[in-house]
Amino acid sequence: MRTARGHAAIGALCGFLALSACDSGALSEDERAKIASLSIDALGPLPPSPGNRYADDPQAADFGRLLFFDEGLSGTGNISCATCHVPDQQFQDARPRGLGADETDRRTMPLAGAAWNIWQFWDGRRDSLWAQALTPLEDQREHAGNRAAYARYVAETYADTYSEIFGALPDISEIPENASPFGSETERAQWSAMELEEQEPVNRVFANIGKAIEAFERTLIPTETRFDRFARAIAAGKEPTGDAAFSDLELEGLRLFIGKANCLECHNGPRFTDDHFHNTGVPPVAGLPEDLGRAVGIAAVQADPFNCLGRYSDAGPDACDALRFMKRDAAAMERAYKTPSLRGVAGRPPYMHAGQIATLEAVIDHYSSAPAAASGQSEIRGVVFTDRGRQALIAFLNTLDATPASDP
Amino acid sequence: MPLQHKTGSRRFVLASAGLLMAVVAIYAAYRLFTPPAPEIDVAYNTVSRDGIYQVMFETEAQPIPLNETHDWVVTITTPDGTPVTDASLSIDGGMPAHGHGLPTEPQMAENLGDGQYRVEGLRFNMGGHWEIRIGISADPGLDEAVFNLDL
Secondary structure, X not given: OHHHHHHHHHHHHHHHHHXXXXXXXXXXXXXXXXXXXXXXXXXXXXXOOOOOOXXXXXXXXXXXXXXXXXXXXXXXXXXXXXXXXXXXXXXXXXXXXXXXXXXXXXXXXXXXXXXXXXXXXXXOOEOOHHHHHHHHHOOOOOOOOOHHHHHHHHHHHOHHHHHHHHOOOOOOOOOOOOOOOOOOHHHHHHHHHOOHHXXXXXXXXXXXXXXXXXXXXXXXXXXXXXXXXXXXXXXXXXXOOHHXXXXXXXXXXXXXXXXXXXXXXXXXXXXXXXXXXXXXXXXXXXXXXXXXXXXXXXXXXXXXXXXXXXXXXXXXXXXXXHHHOEOXXXXXXXXXXXXXXXXXXXXXXXXXXXXXXOOHHHHHHHHHHOOOOOOOOOOOOOOOOOHHHHHHHHHHHHOOOEOXXXXX | OHHHHHHHHHHXXXXXXXXXXXXXXXXXXXXXXXXXXXXXXXXXXXXXXXOOOEEEEEEOOOOOOOOOOEEXXXXXXXXXXXXXXXXXXXXXXXXXXXXXXXXXXXXXXXXXXXXXXXXXXXXXXXXXXXXXXXXXXXXXXXXXXXEEEEO
């Protein structure tokens, strides 16, 4: 009997060990499916931009590239889109908050894959890349210019290119040198003094500047990462080899990401974003004006004359799904910000909408401690991480950096 | 040799029995200490709260996609199967476990006749348990049908 009991105890121990081993064993069916859903291979084709009929015109994209880097498109003559969207830094500027003519209140976003976004800016106050591109041009802390001056500048500098793409330039010789609904007091007064039929051609040229820039930005697509090569092998039921093979730590981090750490709730799909807005209790920056995020962005995108439903859009109203079905409940969206993509995230600190958090380690601390929001309701539920778990999550996030495949 | 062989197989039988008992014990303990999964009705065909309507839906894409705005066709009949052709629908919902609503405001877009209605603008931005509530206003009365989706 004694021996039998001894054997039973050994059996029980074996059984216990076998269950524990499930934790570190082969990937489950569910884990494989989640991994495949994050792969760049799951990224569909470039979505159409219904409001911009030039979105996929290569000539417009070439023109847009010129405009993107043209410092002439600024009130100060020394600022271009590339001032903050720096090409060799993932088209962002590594600063807590963008710095154009002055410092802004928000972190500059990277551009790869922005064409897949439903909403632009952290608060989604624009619904297309072309409408987005126009906004900094007239922000006094960014390009610090005005649409009348931009229309004149394009007419003087790019008349032939412009008319080849968009048709003949309207006659804007009689309009004021500087006028805009958002500029200095004088510029705003000049704009108000213009008749609607004088404003119209200026808006038209201005909108086309945005449409060309969007055509260029649509060429900035996400590039393959080590994670994608790992995921491709997993999806094909093969063992990842060469640089696609993950270390134990990276695999552990990936499992946390798609499992217990709940990251997938918002950072899902091949761009690692759900294209929605969430209050995650990120503290406001002292000294900055109150920032209620999406709660303000909702009204702003509806009021934007360059939105999908506006007169400068090339879309029929049925094509404007994002605006038609937009969640309009501002109270529920207080201090909610757009989920950023995590592709390339390790290479672009600092983090959050105003660069509040300096390192990925501190970001994980934030999600672990889940502080209450300054206002509105944080959606974060705290997650307890071991030190090893933190390291693992960061090791996994590093595999999302764009790297060319190395020779095995 | 034969004796040794006999002892060996007896040991093996004992160890196997022990292992089996352990597995059963662990499974029993697991069942004992894990709360039962909540009973969630995930059928896409249900009776409204007050029993006025039989409501079912079909989605434009199957399985229900994540992060893709899509349409549903909702079919409404009275319990005896008569199509309800004059209803107006309101759509609401969210994730009860997360305390948030839908990421979009879906709308009834078209009465297709025969008790069928097209609802546009549905979008689910994360996996997990979603609740969709369809408010129905028609001649037989006001009622609401609740669907549970596990995405």
